[in-house]
Structures are given as structure tokens and as C-alpha cells.
Amino acid sequence: MVAQQIVNGLMLGAIYMLVAVAFTLAIGVLNFLNFSLPGLFMAGGMLAFGLMKAGWPFLLAAAGALAAAAFISLLVERFAYRPMQGGDPEVPLVSSLGFLVLLENLMLVQFGSDQQAFPALLPDLNLRIGGLVIGYAQLASLVLSLGIVAALSFVLAKTAAGRRIRTVAESRETALLMGIDIARLVPQLFVASAALAALAGILFAVNYQQVSPFMGEGVGFKGVAAMIVGGMGSIWGAVLGGLLIGLAEVVSISFIGADVVNITVYGLLLLILIVRPQGLMGRAPSREKL
Amino acid sequence: MSGYLTGVLVVLAFNVMAAYAVYLPLAAGQLNLGIAGFMAIGAYGSAFLTNEYMWPMWAAVPVGALAAGLTGLLIGLPVLRTHGIYFAMATFALGQVISAVFLNLEVVGGAAGYPVTDYAGPNVVFAAAAGVVLLMLYISRTRFALELTAVKSDPTVADLLGVPVRGMKVAAFALGAMVAGFGGALYAHHYNFVEAQHFNVLLSVFTVLYVLFGGTQTVWGPLVGAAFFTLVPELLRASDQWRYAVFAVFIIVFMAIRPQGLVTAALFRQFRRRAPEASS
Numbered sequence: 001m002v003a004q005q006i007v008n009g010l011m012l013g014a015i016y017m018l019v020a021v022a023f024t025l026a027i028g029v030l031n032f033l034n035f036s037l038p039g040l041f042m043a044g045g046m047l048a049f050g051l052m053k054a055g056w057p058f059l060l061a062a063a064g065a066l067a068a069a070a071f072i073s074l075l076v077e078r079f080a081y082r083p084m085q086g087g088d089p090e091v092p093l094v095s096s097l098g099f100l101v102l103l104e105n106l107m108l109v110q111f112g113s114d115q116q117a118f119p120a121l122l123p124d125l126n127l128r129i130g131g132l133v134i135g136y137a138q139l140a141s142l143v144l145s146l147g148i149v150a151a152l153s154f155v156l157a158k159t160a161a162g163r164r165i166r167t168v169a170e171s172r173e174t175a176l177l178m179g180i181d182i183a184r185l186v187p188q189l190f191v192a193s194a195a196l197a198a199l200a201g202i203l204f205a206v207n208y209q210q211v212s213p214f215m216g217e218g219v220g221f222k223g224v225a226a227m228i229v230g231g232m233g234s235i236w237g238a239v240l241g242g243l244l245i246g247l248a249e250v251v252s253i254s255f256i257g258a259d260v261v262n263i264t265v266y267g268l269l270l271l272i273l274i275v276r277p278q279g280l281m282g283r284a285p286s287r288e289k290l
Numbered sequence: 291m292s293g294y295l296t297g298v299l300v301v302l303a304f305n306v307m308a309a310y311a312v313y314l315p316l317a318a319g320q321l322n323l324g325i326a327g328f329m330a331i332g333a334y335g336s337a338f339l340t341n342e343y344m345w346p347m348w349a350a351v352p353v354g355a356l357a358a359g360l361t362g363l364l365i366g367l368p369v370l371r372t373h374g375i376y377f378a379m380a381t382f383a384l385g386q387v388i389s390a391v392f393l394n395l396e397v398v399g400g401a402a403g404y405p406v407t408d409y410a411g412p413n414v415v416f417a418a419a420a421g422v423v424l425l426m427l428y429i430s431r432t433r434f435a436l437e438l439t440a441v442k443s444d445p446t447v448a449d450l451l452g453v454p455v456r457g458m459k460v461a462a463f464a465l466g467a468m469v470a471g472f473g474g475a476l477y478a479h480h481y482n483f484v485e486a487q488h489f490n491v492l493l494s495v496f497t498v499l500y501v502l503f504g505g506t507q508t509v510w511g512p513l514v515g516a517a518f519f520t521l522v523p524e525l526l527r528a529s530d531q532w533r534y535a536v537f538a539v540f541i542i543v544f545m546a547i548r549p550q551g552l553v554t555a556a557l558f559r560q561f562r563r564r565a566p567e568a569s570s
Contacts, residue, residue, distance in 0.1 A: 027375065033375060033378070035495075079542050079543070079546045080542065080545070080546070083545075083546040083547075083549060084545075084549050090316075090321055090498075090502055091502060091545065091549045091550075091551075093321075093498070093502065094498075094499055094502045094503060094541065094545050095541065095542050095545040095546065097495060097496075097499055097541075098538045098539075098541035098542040098545065099538070099542060101534060101535075101537070101538040101541075102535055102538035102539060102542070104534075105531075105532075105534040105535040105538060106535055108531070109531050109532060109535065217491075217492070221382075221386075221491060224379065224382075225379075225383065228376070228379050232375070232376075259390070259393050259394050259400075259401060260390065260394060261390075262386050262387065262389070262390030262393075263387055263390040263391060263394065265386075266382075266383040266384075266386035266387045266390070267383075267387050269379070269380075269383040270369075270380060270383040270384055270387060273369070273372055273376060273379060273380040273383065274368045274369060274371070274372075274380070277371070277372045277376045
């Protein structure tokens with residue numbers, strides 16, 4: 001029973017992990033708490049659902065949803081991020097929230113506010129190891145998430161593109177002086193973080209077989225919590241934070257009750273922020289963020 | 291006044307109080323994303339005192355507000371060790387924890403909600419909101435407001451000039467929490483029902499939205515922002531299901547054009563410059 005809950009928690013954590021990494025890219029490099037990411041998470045799941053309803057095969061529908069999310073994210077960059085450079089740091093928050101409200105309401109007009117059943121892709125295929133039940137779809141998404149995060153971490157650590165990104169994260173001015181084309185790099189980062197969020201949304205839809213216009217809010221905010229618990233700007237911190245938050249959620253639901261989830265999850269976040277503000281794996285902030 | 295108009299204006303009054311609760315710490319450079327939690331403390335506190343201990347409303351509401359302010363003070367001390375985004379996230383987590391605690395408190399009805407017996411009419415709510423606005427206008431003319439701005443603009447320089455930076459931050463945060471608790475307490479008495487689910491993260495986040503939209507440079511910004519966010523969706527009601535989508539597009543375009551918010555200090559200067567010209 002406990003082992004099963006741990007497995008379930010890790011599976012849920014894989015989703016939070018992707019969202020947390022999406023947030024951490026936006027914050028760590030661009031200094032931007034991008035509230036449109038929960039919207040893009042939802043758009044990923046909802047659009048994949050809509051396209052499949054229109055008769056598209058799953059992989060094509062998923063690709064379409066990812067492409068749409070990437071495009072929307074470019075709009076976010078153009079209208080929420082770019083005009084705010086040099087202004088008050090809280091301001092892009094407002095416009096990115098505007099995008100969240102917009103996306104939710106567009107989906108609401110299109111699909112209605114009810115929860116929709118997402119078709120099961122792998123009907124009843126479960127892996128049974130000594131009493132543990134693990135869905136193949138869940139296992140596949142855990143592996144996929146970890147693979148993507150590992151690849152991202154490799155890109156950031158070892159490639160020229162990753163070095164450019166880390167330079168911008170360290171100091172925007174220096175990066176500019178070193179001849180890094182920030183105007184090109186920033187939209188690329190927006191596309192990457194949107195793709196991560198939308199992919200998490202698709203995986204969520206596949207695993208839990210439900211989508212709704214408001215599915216992004218709860219998951220999105222827990223993704224933020226996961227990012228901070230792990231350490232802002234740290235990819236592996238986001239992984240650890242995501243898995244921890246997923247575990248805390250599933251364990252408290254099954255042993256105490258569904259109503260205490262927010263106490264344990266956000267209590268954990270508050271505790272970490274007071275005791276160790278830089279997060280479990282983060283470095284102490286060298287400069288003010290936000 | 292028609293019932294509909296009164297209803298809208300009451301919502302406006304609550305939004306104005308919430309907006310100033312966010313504005314005060316923001317004037318010192320701190321983004322409080324957990325304002326709903328403090329509203330919940332005020333609401334449940336005052337409701338509990340009137341329901342269970344038969345306190346009169348005029349005594350219970352201020353005590354609810356003080357309880358919220360005291361929580362702000364006690365929590366503010368450790369939380370204000372963090373800065374910027376970390377602080378915003380800590381308040382966000384705090385708001386979530388507070389409303390989740392009320393959701394699980396069986397003495398106040400838990401998830402089923404908590405009926406409140408004493409009723410505060412619309413006029414009481416209007417008077418309270420007007421009182422909060424006047425208090426903020428008064429504060430904006432004191433040295434306190436000036437020091438808050440100094441802390442926001444440059445904490446290091448403010449510190450060197452002898453402004454107690456930490457103390458100012460805690461004071462602004464606790465005062466904001468108190469205003470939030472005050473609004474929450476009246477909310478409980480006006481609607482005669484409180485449920486923890488109402489005080490969720492979206493309430494906090496949208497309140498921050500009003501304030502930033504209105505502009506944080508002057509004391510009028512939160513008032514204008516709250517009025518805009520309450521009244522415009524009502525005016526758009528004709529377009530029904532599209533109204534929030536239209537509204538969201540408007541926010542995005544507006545912020546792209548005018549990132550400082552609706553009301554700015556420059557706007558005021560413009561008026562002041564014009565006035566003497568007209569008289570001469």
C-alpha cells in the first residue's frame with residue numbers, strides 16, 4: 001500500500017517536475033515569473049483532446065498542441081515580456097496572467113466548462129511487480145520526463161547554446177557585451193518552456209484521462225512550489241522538488257484526506273522558504289530576483 | 291439604487307479594500323500574493339466571535355482585522371528574511387496554507403462553510419471602504435509613505451539614511467494584512483456566509499492584478515484599478531461568454547502600451563503643471 005502510493009506520487013511528481021522546469025527556465029534565465037505557463041499546460045491537454053476529437057491520431061494531435069503552445073508563447077514574449085524591459089519587475093506578471101485568463105476563457109467558449117474524458121491510449125495495460133500496479137502510460141511519461149530533463153541539463157551544461165543561456169542568466173548586460181544575440185535567444189527560451197509545460201499537460205491528460213479549461217491552475221501553482229522547493233534556476237532541483245511535491249500530495253491524500261493537501265504541499269514550501277530560501281539544491285541568490 | 295447596482299458597488303467596495311491591502315506592502319517593494327489568507331482570518335475571526343461569543347459586530351470586526359494584522363506581524367518577521375520573488379512565493383504559500391487550515395477547521399464548519407448571523411448592510415460596507423481610502427490618503431501624506439518609497443527604490447541607501455528598512459517592511463506588511471482582515475470581516479457579515487474556498491489563490495492574484503493595472507506610483511492607482519476591474523466586466527456583460535476573453539486581451543494590450551499602470555506620478559505632474567498656467 002505504501003509502496004503503491006509512493007509509485008503514484010512519483011508519477012504525479014513527473015508532471016510537476018516538467019512544469020517546474022518550465023518555470024525555472026523562465027525565472028532562472030529571464031527573471032520572469034511567467035503565469036501564462038499554467039495556461040499553456042492546459043492548452044496542451046485541451047488542444048490535444050480537441051484535435052483527437054476532430055479525428056487526428058494521438059501523436060499528430062500532440063504535435064499540433066505543442067506547436068500551438070509554442071506559438072502562443074511567442075505571443076506572450078512579444079506582448080507580455082518584451083515591452084516591459086526596464087520597467088517595474090512585477091509588471092510582466094500582470095500581462096502573463098492576462099494570457100492565462102484569455103486561454104482559459106477561449107477554451108471555455110470552445111469546449112465548455114465541464115471536465116472532458118480524454119480517450120485512453122493504452123487500455124488497461126499495467127505492469128505488475130509483486131503487488132504493485134504501474135500503468136505503462138504513467139511509466140512512459142516518467143521516463144520521457146526524466147529523459148527530457150536530462151537532455152536539457154546536458155544542453156545547458158555542455159553545449160555552446162547552453163553556455164549562452166547560462167551567460168544571460170548570470171548577467172544580461174555582460175551577455176550583451178559578449179555579443180550574444182539576446183533578441184534571438186529569448187524567444188527560443190519561451191518556446192522551450194512552453195513546450196515543456198504543454199507536454200506536461202498532454203501527459204497529464206493521457207495519465208489521468210481528463211481535461212478541463214481550468215486544469216492548469218492547480219498543477220501550475222504546484223509546479224511553482226516544486227521549483228522553489230528544489231531551488232530556483234536549478235534543473236535538477238526542479239526534478240527533486242517536483243517528485244517531493246507529488247509524493248507529499250499523494251501520501252497526504254491517502255493517509256490523512258484530500259482536504260489537507262494544500263496544508264502539506266504549501267506548508268512544505270513555506271517551511272523551505274523560511275529555513276532555506278534558496279531551495280534544496282539552489283545556490284544562495286547573488287542578486288535580487290523579480 | 292437598484293439591487294443590481296448596489297450589488298456591483300458592494301463588490302467594488304470589497305475589491306478596493308483588498309487592493310489597498312496589496313498596495314501597502316507593494317509601496318515598500320513587496321509583492322504579497324497571499325492576501326486572501328489574511329482576508330480569511332478576518333472573516334472567520336469576526337464571524338466566530340459574533341456567532342459563538344455573541345460579540346457585537348462593531349467589536350468583532352476590528353478584532354478580526356487585528357488578528358489578521360497580528361498574523362501578518364508574526365509571520366512577516368521570518369518571511370521577510372526573503373526577498374523579491376522568494377518573498378512573493380512565501381506569501382503565496384502562506385495564503386494557501388491559511389485557507390486550507392480553515393477548510394479543515396471543524397469548529398467553523400470545515401468544507402461546508404460557516405453561516406454568519408450578524409448582517410452588515412451595503413452602507414456599512416461603503417463607509418468602511420471610504421474609511422480605508424481616506425486612511426490610505428492620509429498615510430500617503432506622511433513621512434511613513436516617503437520612507438516606504440525609499441525602501442522600495444533603494445534599500446541600501448534608505449538604510450544608510452537611517453530608515454529602519456526591516457521595520458518598515460514588517461510594518462507595511464502587517465498593516466496591509468490588517469486592512470485585508472478588515473475587508474474580510476465585513477465580507478463575512480455582508481454575505482452572512484464564509485467558505486474557505488472563496489479565499490483562494492486566484493482572489494489574491496487578481497487583487498494584485500488590480501493594483502498593478504491601476505499603477506503603484508500613486509495612492510490613487512489601486513482605487514482606479516479596482517474600479518476598472520469591477521465595472522468593465524459588468525459593462526461587457528452583453529457579450530456574455532466572450533467577456534472575460536475580451537477583457538483579457540484588453541489587459542494584455544493595455545499593459546504592453548502602458549506598463550506603469552493607468553495612474554502614474556507623471557500624470558499628476560502634468561495636471562499640476564497645467565493648473566498654474568491656466569491661472570496666469
